[in-house]
Amino acid sequence: MDREALIERLQAENEEFRRLRTEHHQYDEELEALKQHSPLSAQQQWRMNELKKLKLMAKDGMETIIRHARHGVTA
Numbered sequence: 001m002d003r004e005a006l007i008e009r010l011q012a013e014n015e016e017f018r019r020l021r022t023e024h025h026q027y028d029e030e031l032e033a034l035k036q037h038s039p040l041s042a043q044q045q046w047r048m049n050e051l052k053k054l055k056l057m058a059k060d061g062m063e064t065i066i067r068h069a070r071h072g073v074t075a
Contacts, residue, residue, distance in 0.1 A: 020061045031052065
């Protein structure tokens with residue numbers, strides 16, 4: 001099974017994967033909105049850094065689920 005097909009299957013069948021993917025997308029949208037402000041306030045800079053970390057954590061979680069699914073491990 002190729003990566004895209006696996007992601008589609010996980011999106012349909014795995015609630016945790018769906019939640020992480022939704023969060024990742026929401027963090028990305030908020031980051032893009034913040035990038036439109038110039039210059040950023042200290043609070044906006046802090047939020048941007050926090051969003052980058054949260055986005056990375058969501059991506060890491062999705063990758064773990066993908067890796068387990070590829071190797072037949074239930075995540």
